[in-house]
Amino acid sequence: MRIPLMSIPRFGFGIKGLDEMLSGGLIEGTVSSIIGAYGTGKTNFAQYYIWQGLIQGQSALYITLEERTSRILGYMENKGWDVSQYLDSTFTIVNLDPSDFNLAINSVKNELPTLIKKTGAHRVVIDPVSLFEDLFHDDATRRREMMRFLESLRDLNCTSLLISEADKTNTFASKYNLIEYLSDTVILLKYARGEDVNDVHLAIEVVKMRMSQHSREVKPFEIHQDSVTVYTEATVF
């Protein structure tokens, strides 16, 4: 039986302008990616996504491959969020060390699906998935394994958000030019520079959303101590 798309729940970020651009949020059961260069706010958005789930009573799993668990928790607490109250129940944070090749590949491919099932996580973040992609020796293996991995996420009944580094020469693409093809939704973060080189803004764009309407406009945004503002009324240059 086909379920009408309108009735499929949306998983928002709790950031008004962004949720509007996504027609409410990420579609339940799908895999999305946020692509951006260093410092464009990827981890910030991932944390909003997690927090929004926790305060709605959902369970969340944050896999960090780059920053230690304590730092991720520190960032969230600095935003004024009492994350610790969820740690023994609905919030699981796991730090994988990508320098340990076998551990990382096996953890992500085999143990992660088990962990998602065990925690019943509604929202899953992998930050950054690029470090997992780095582990494969050639493009064909990477493509095959990542395709399988994303399919296993879709089968798990969770709504996943993969954080991806941008390609160094083309900041519109991910590091391996792969995750954007495999994801159902792609959000791009980038620096936008005006005619005056000192005039730099961060900008956000929803470039792809399978099965859904979404805004195609590029909107400026700002990261503050305890909030993110996406200026939906404004345009970027």
Ligand SMILES: Nc1ncnc2c1ncn2[C@@H]1O[C@H](COP(=O)(O)OP(=O)(O)OP(=O)(O)O)[C@@H](O)[C@H]1O
């Ligand atoms: N408390 C804050 N107040 C204002 N701006 C902040 C604050 N915290 C972070 N930022 C801004 O967010 C940027 C970093 O955001 P974030 O860590 O989410 O980026 P990222 O894309 O994950 O970077 P990386 O690729 O290095 O992991 C900082 O460079 C800063 O401009």
Ligand SMILES: [Mg+2]
């Ligand atoms: Mg980050």
